[in-house]
Amino acid sequence: MAMTLRLDDAEAAALRTRADLEDRSMQDVAREAIREYIEHHSRRDLIDGVIDRELPNFAEALERLGR
Numbered sequence: 556m557a558m559t560l561r562l563d564d565a566e567a568a569a570l571r572t573r574a575d576l577e578d579r580s581m582q583d584v585a586r587e588a589i590r591e592y593i594e595h596h597s598r599r600d601l602i603d604g605v606i607d608r609e610l611p612n613f614a615e616a617l618e619r620l621g622r
Contacts, residue, residue, distance in 0.1 A: 560585065 562570065574581045610617075 570581050570584060574584045577584065
């Protein structure tokens with residue numbers, strides 16, 4: 556799928572600098588950043604879901620530890 560990504564001047568310059576430093580295209584750097592963002596947030600959502608489900612099971616023990 557093709558899409559247009561609009562960046563302000565500072566964002567475009569930073570992306571260009573990063574791509575030049577890594578000898579990669581701006582598109583490759585941007586695509587990797589998107590993949591990392593999705594992976595990071597997907598992992599966080601999974602962990603948050605487990606905590607929301609399991610925390611009530613340990614509420615009493617956590618309360619005792621907090622005293």
